[in-house]
Amino acid sequence: QQPVQSPQAVILREGEDAVINCSSSKALYSVHWYRQKHGEAPVFLMILLKGGEQKGHEKISASFNEKKQQSSLYLTASQLSYSGTYFCGTERGGYQKVTFGIGTKLQVIP
Amino acid sequence: NAGVTQTPKFQVLKTGQSMTLQCAQDMNHNSMYWYRQDPGMGLRLIYYSASEGTTDKGEVPNGYNVSRLNKREFSLRLESAAPSQTSVYFCASLEWGGNNEQFFGPGTRLTVL
Numbered sequence: 001q002q003p004v005q006s007p008q009a010v011i012l013r014e015g016e017d018a019v020i021n022c023s024s025s026k027a028l029y030s031v032h033w034y035r036q037k038h039g040e041a042p043v044f045l046m047i048l049l050k051g052g053e054q055k056g057h058e059k060i061s062a063s064f065n066e067k068k069q070q071s072s073l074y075l076t077a078s079q080l081s082y083s084g085t086y087f088c089g090t091e092r093g094g095y096q097k098v099t100f101g102i103g104t105k106l107q108v109i110p
Numbered sequence: 111n112a113g114v115t116q117t118p119k120f121q122v123l124k125t126g127q128s129m130t131l132q133c134a135q136d137m138n139h140n141s142m143y144w145y146r147q148d149p150g151m152g153l154r155l156i157y158y159s160a161s162e163g164t165t166d167k168g169e170v171p172n173g174y175n176v177s178r179l180n181k182r183e184f185s186l187r188l189e190s191a192a193p194s195q196t197s198v199y200f201c202a203s204l205e206w207g208g209n210n211e212q213f214f215g216p217g218t219r220l221t222v223l
Contacts, residue, residue, distance in 0.1 A: 002152065002169070032212060041200060041214035042153070049210070087153060089212070096141050096160040096206060099169060102152035 001026060003090045005101035012078045012108045020073040020104045022088030029093030031064050031071040036103070037084045045073075045086075050093070078108045112136055114215035116201050122221045123191045131186040131218050133201030141204045142184035143212070144168075144176060146197040153200065159184055191222045 003024045012018055022031060029050050034042035048064035048071060060082075064071045075082055085103040114135045123129055135142065144156040145168075155168030157176040165176050173195060175187045184203075188195060198219050204212040 002154070030210070032210075034212075041216055044211040044213070047210045089153075095166075096204075097155065097158055097166065097168065098143065098204070098212060099155050100145070100153040102150065 002099055003088055003101045005086075005088055005104050007104060008102070009105040010107070012082075012106065014078060014080060014108055014110055016078055018075045018078060018106060020075075020086050020088075020106070022071045022073070022090070022101060024069045024090050026069065026092055028064075028066070028069050028090050030091045031062070032089035032091070032098060033062055033071075033073050034087045034089065034100075035082075035084045036087065042087060075106070080108050080110070082106060083108045114201055114203055114213050116199075116215035116218050118218060119216065120219050122223065123188075124223050125192060127191050128187070128189050129191065130188075131199055131201075131220075132183070133185065133215060134183045135201075135203040135213070136182065137203060137205065137213065138181065139203035139205040139213075140181070141206060142178065143202040143204070144174075144184070144186045145200045145202065146170065146195075147200060147217075148197050156186065156199075191220075193222045196220060196222045 031048045033045040036042040062073045087103045089098045089100045117132045140161045143158045145153040159165045159178040162181045201215040
């Protein structure tokens with residue numbers, strides 16, 4: 001069952017912040033975040049595990065609310081290089097089956 | 111260290127033809143995956159293999175078969191291709207318990223006429 005992502009698309013100006021949400025109706029063990037540029041393969045950003053801490057770097061970070069089965073990806077002070085489609089992948093624990101949402105298309109403009 | 115490799119990069123088939131997409135990884139990962147990507151549909155899991163010798167269905171397995179030949183290789187077979195299988199196919203591998211990073215191959219763009 002695919003997780004649900006929102007928003008489906010967002011346009012930012014350089015320097016603005018964005019939040020991308022990912023939710024599931026099932027209990028989750030892990031949430032994975034990826035970014036894909038047009039014509040390329042998805043690239044790993046980070047993984048959040050049940051019981052783990054909020055992850056990320058200074059400008060791209062994520063959280064995982066286990067009780068609500070929700071994760072959020074935070075992009076701060078956006079740069080042109082942040083443009084792409086962001087996918088969250090979820091895994092329910094023990095089965096190693098990772099399924100992805102339909103993605104959030106993010107465009108950063110000057 | 112090549113990571114995840116896929117062959118071919120592009121393929122055009124006629125309806126009813128068969129073909130096998132090859133995938134190999136050199137990172138000694140236990141888990142391997144096949145996804146298809148269609149516009150507006152995101153990445154959908156076709157089959158996965160949690161370890162050598164095991165395979166399991168994903169969200170959209172109909173019309174496909176897989177073989178986990180050994181720890182390195184995981185192939186996807188279309189027995190009788192249909193236009194609905196026109197898509198970009200990605201293979202991925204992951205080692206649970208390590209960095210937990212799923213590495214993707216470059217993809218195979220398949221068109222079925």
